[in-house]
Ligand SMILES: Cc1cc2nc3c(=O)[nH]c(=O)nc-3n(C[C@H](O)[C@H](O)[C@H](O)COP(=O)(O)OP(=O)(O)OC[C@H]3O[C@@H](n4cnc5c(N)ncnc54)[C@H](O)[C@@H]3O)c2cc1C
């Protein structure tokens with residue numbers, strides 16, 4: 158067996174691992190990045206990018222189908238499933254190509270292929286061919302779908318994950334989506350809009366990530382009006398029949414080609430030999446770590462990205478990788494790094510965004526806060542575009558009026574979410590936000606209405622003017 162000794166070993170070359178590699182290399186040339194799967198990152202290969210490519214095709218189909226609402230009639234619309242999937246795959250491959258080019262540019266001595274696992278503290282064995290002694294280790298192994306093994310057994314290869322979906326060469330006839338979280342909503346709606354017969358089955362009544370009860374109910378109502386949903390089904394009755402899966406729902410049988418499991422992702426830590434690492438593990442088997450340094454206790458081990466079981470998002474993985482890699486490189490001079498305000502977006506239609514501290518987190522922490530609300534049902538620009546549905550709730554600290562967080566489902570949530578998270582990070586007060594420019598007619602005028610409502614709730618401003626004409630019609 159080959160024996161290597163390095164300053165920093167990085168397990169996993171996804172987004173977090175690649176960022177860790179670059180940061181560690183600022184301090185030492187003795188870096189080894191170990192990868193067991195294909196290069197290219199989850200985000201580019203089977204996550205963010207192919208899902209948004211599929212959604213983009215679905216948006217195009219939906220826009221054509223909705224054109225009649227503007228008096229524009231389109232006849233003979235056809236969705237060419239093969240062409241849709243061809244574009245998804247070829248654009249996906251282009252994004253993956255950029256990533257692999259980057260990894261290929263690293264010195265060969267810095268790259269090792271194979272599955273790494275701890276055999277002792279500071280020692281990794283890679284596929285039985287190499288033993289690596291590392292002064293510092295970064296765990297950046299990502300996450301994997303958590304799937305009920307009983308479904309796997311009953312459905313075999315008809316039960317798929319997002320990974321398989323993006324390799325389709327054509328759109329199927331019918332798909333059952335298990336779960337009502339982020340992946341389920343994005344993919345179920347996209348497939349539905351592309352003409353696939355979709356059934357979404359959720360175990361509870363919850364739809365998507367919003368925790369504010371009013372907005373959670375609105376998510377259920379708005380998305381449930383379009384995507385055929387069966388909620389409150391903890392044990393759906395599923396059986397395989399040849400190449401089909403038969404689902405029994407409310408006494409009726411449905412036949413689908415595929416069952417997409419979108420039931421959450423857990424850190425990919427099994428098989429990593431953590432029991433030999435000398436690291437403490439929490440009840441879920443994850444090493445507790447400091448999110449400002451990435452360090453696990455006082456050990457020379459750092460963890461980053463989806464492997465942390467925290468926010469499973471691309472920008473968080475990149476930040477965590479940079480922090481962990483920099484600290485692994487500079488160890489023992491470990492530095493504390495500030496983190497960004499939380500921001501998460503679901504690319505459903507309407508989009509969903511959460512910013513800063515969510516409603517449930519504020520309640521749980523016993524924070525004294527007020528809420529400002531706006532409905533987009535009558536918001537001017539949203540109505541112009543026939544996107545006038547949804548709501549935005551803003552939460553601000555009583556006494557200081559600082560924005561703490563927001564939840565929304567509605568038009569342009571990806572953009573409003575950014576404005577709001579920047580304000581949360583800066584510590585803006587509601588008054589400072591209201592003093593900022595608002596153009597007319599834009600969706601952001603809806604945000605201004607919510608800010609005015611919040612200012613009134615905080616008792617820091619007058620009640621908002623009903624149908625304020627100097628704000629512009631429909632603001
Ligand atoms: C369908 C889908 C859509 C998504 N959409 C978005 C989005 O729109 N926006 C967003 O912000 N986020 C999105 N995400 C989340 C985002 O993709 C992840 O948060 C991010 O990719 C995590 O990066 P990572 O580096 O932690 O993990 P990964 O990129 O998965 O990298 C981990 C690497 O570690 C390797 N590895 C694991 N174990 C070992 C081992 N023992 N030895 C060697 N190598 C190992 C794996 O092979 C893998 O290459 C999406 C995720 C999915 C699944």
Ligand SMILES: NC(=O)c1ccc[n+]([C@@H]2O[C@H](COP(=O)([O-])OP(=O)(O)OC[C@H]3O[C@@H](n4cnc5c(N)ncnc54)[C@H](O)[C@@H]3O)[C@@H](O)[C@H]2O)c1
Pocket residue numbers: 305335336337338339340341343359360361363365391419420421422468469470501502503504
């Ligand atoms: N737009 C984005 O940024 C984006 C898109 C896709 C994925 N992601 C990331 O990927 C992560 C994983 O996505 P996800 O949708 O798999 O997770 P999720 O946590 O959003 O949703 C999981 C869903 O599965 C259900 N579920 C869990 N266990 C179940 C069981 N045993 N039976 C039936 N249902 C069950 C839950 O009730 C929930 O509806 C997200 O948390 C997110 O961080 C982000």
